[in-house]
Amino acid sequence: MTNAFLESIKARRSIYALDKNVSVSEDNIEEIIKEAVKYSPSSFNSQTSRAVILFGENHDKLWNIVEDTLRGVVPAENFASTEEKIASFRAGFGTVLFFEDMDIVEGLQKDFALYADNFPIWSEQATGIAQHSVWVALANAGIGASLQHYNPLIDDAVKAEWDLPASWNLRAQMPFGNIVAEAGEKEFIADEKRFRVFK
Template sequence: MSASIKSLIDLTKARRTIYELKPELPTGVTEQEITALASAIIKHTPTSFNIQNIRAIVLYGDANKKLWSSVYEATKEFPFSGRPKSLAETSYGTIVFFNDQTTIDEISKKFEVYKDNFPIWAANANGAAQIDIWKAISAMGLGANLQHFNPWVQESVKDKVDGSWNVVAQLAFGVPAGEAGEKQFADYEIKEFR
């Protein structure tokens, strides 16, 4: 196995959900590097029919705290509201991922036979970008956790994005303040056929 393939596997293994964060960046890492990294990965993530549906914004500082505080306020009656409250206090930043519905609608009109598949393919591409960015920021020394407070985040950021952008996920990040939990693996092997 080549060194570059081994590195890719190592990055995949190292990408873990870290809930305990400090609102800091690792020494030598800048906000500009994180934003540039996310931009490059999104630009080069393959999308069906090259529709390039993936959009993102990165929230730092007060914008990040405001996001998670507003999500907490909107969800505080729910049992899961502890997560956004914690993220308002512990995360340094958040990458909010979107799908541009206009691009999905336009390609669906051109290729009606696939119209039911385009939302699925758009979600697949978005997920690929999320995982690649997550691996990359983990390699930079950041811990992260992926959240799906989509309707509340959509409401919180509506003045920052185009109206056709629909929230898909949020990747909150900061310096790890704890370890990932024990990971369980399914007993599954890929079968080969010839």
């Protein structure tokens, strides 16, 4: 059975070896990301997901913030590997920052008190879906990416640098770019451990 969507999902991998030599324009990448987030589902159609797309100096600035922040918490004798990892993200073409707007989440908690405890969970599900949608859409365009989580360490610096609303809660960072080296073979646990089917 051939399914184009499943083939796109299979093409999405964590790509760490990136450079800036992408053949897709910034405008097209921006459109891909916007469409992927826009059409990702959310509970109550709440549309809580937000994305900040960084190119050029702004992309580099983000990874400088990450490096400077981690320099203050990672022991100096261990920092070389951290610095190398951050440099690999900076070597990419751009970064997507994923946020959830907590004003909307809190508003839904007030308006639908019966489900109040669920809205933060559903918000996390919404951002996960948005992240996956963007990741698959970029892979489909031949662009490699990985998903990073330096939040909450960098949250305040990121919001200050790009003047972002206080209600936006940073959930992930996705550096992307031209694929320099493909991901290795992916291993899977046995289907028998993962699925149960009743007919």
